[in-house]
Amino acid sequence: MIFAIILGLEIFLGYKVWTEEDRTRLFLWFMSAIFLLPPNFKLMPGVPSVNWLFPIICTARFVREKTIKECWKAYPLRTVYTVMLVFHFVQPFFARFLDFRMTYFYIVQYVMITYLYLFLGFCIHPNIKELFQYKKWIYILIGVLFLISAYSKATNFNFITAGLNNNSFWSADMLYNDRGFRVTATQDSPNIFGFTNVLLALFVYAIDDKYWRKAAAVGMLVFNIIVCGTRTPFVGFVLMSSLYLFFEDMKKLFRMSLIGAVAGVIAFNVLGSNPVVEKYLGGVVDLFTTGGQNTGGSSVEGRGKQLDAAIAIADTCPVWGSGNGYCEEFQREDSPFYVFYNADLLGAEGYVFYTFIDYGYVYTGICGLLYASVAVILLVNLRRDKRVAVLALCTFACLMLHLVTSRPNNNWQVFMPFIGACMYYLLFKDTFKKLEGEEGEQGKEIKE
DSSP states (O other): OHHHHHHHHHHHHHHHHHHOOSHHHHHHHHHHHHHHSOTTOOSSTTSOOHHHHHHHHHHHHHHHHTOHHHHHHHOTTHHHHHHHHHHHHHGGGTOOSSOHHHHHHHHHHHHHTTTHHHHHHHHHOOOHHHHTTOHHHHHHHHHHHHHHHHHHHHHTOOHHHHHHOTTOTTTTGGGGSTTOOOOOTTSSSHHHHHHHHHHHHHHHHHSOOOHHHHHHHHHHHHHHHHHTOOHHHHHHHHHHHHHHHHHHOHHHHHHHHHHHHHHHHHHHHHHTTSHHHHHHHHHHHHHHHTSSTTSSSOOHHHHHHHHHHHHHHHTTSTTTOSOTTHHHHTTSTTSGGGGGOOGGGTTOOSHHHHIIIIIHHHHHHHHHHHHHHHHHHHHHTTTTOHHHHHHHHHHHHHHHHHHHHSOOTTOHHHHHHHHHHHHHHHHTHHHHHHHHHHHHHHHHHHHO
């Protein structure tokens, strides 16, 4: 039943992404697929999973429309992106991991599910100001995710993940973990689900609507963030909210900080008797005060060990790395490469550990240049349209937080399309002004 519903939704959203003419609605359909469909869902072996099926549909659409060449010429990151692509296709000649042909398969897959999302957001280029006029659309997405999350938490069962894969780690093993049950809802990871809600909270902030509606929507999203059971999304929510209010209204930031502090104290006293909630809240507080040294999970000290271990492995192949997927492969106990695993790597919870090991120091530097370029573009255009630039900077900050603190799996599609869309809007704002003016003139003629 779950499989049939997800498949039907995938077909419907794929059709809308392929046929929708309005760019803003196209972006909403595309992001609806990201929010509602499990990223690794596929019809059968050999068929692309969701997280690279929709990039394929989008790319094919732009090729059909003959707009992809124009977008590429206008893309401000095309030089560094080209260097990244060249590296990926040259690396297999020097990497020691995987069969040569299989390596190219993984390269294509990796490119499709990571940095391509940034370019696709740029190609879709919705009108950002118009985007947040679709209030009902955003509220419906939030309501659906809240209902799924609440049901999963009430039953202690991730029914979507379990319905698609009975061997899911998050649908079974985590029920008996001392950190409690973690809700994944429509995603394959509680961490990704948490950050999905962080991005939707930013969308709610940008909506011009009645305060009580926005407060209710944010309340549902905070609930989802808490029941996902991981601390990083909550930190991301605090970071995003603080950055947004810092740029938008310092007085409001002060008021919201006071309200948040009072709400936190009340929540700690009211819900603190629950051992799972107490452990979660204590973990968040400890993360801010000691770097996570006194609670289970990640800590600053653990990050230092992971970095040292990653550097030691990377030093064996410093220029080209060991090959795509090597870091993931040698962490599996049933893998023949497990003998090379360094226990201090502790799961490699950070994107830089993967780039060091799989791709070497050169590629890591190229990635750093790309992220620095995105930050510069957003900051330089802050005066051009402050609100859109702030929304993009908040999203970018959450992306960087996730890359630094967690495994990078499936976070690209959550953040990068919106960042790419904001980049286009900031660089070509005059185009949108012209379109808005033409629409306004048409509206006057109709009224007359």
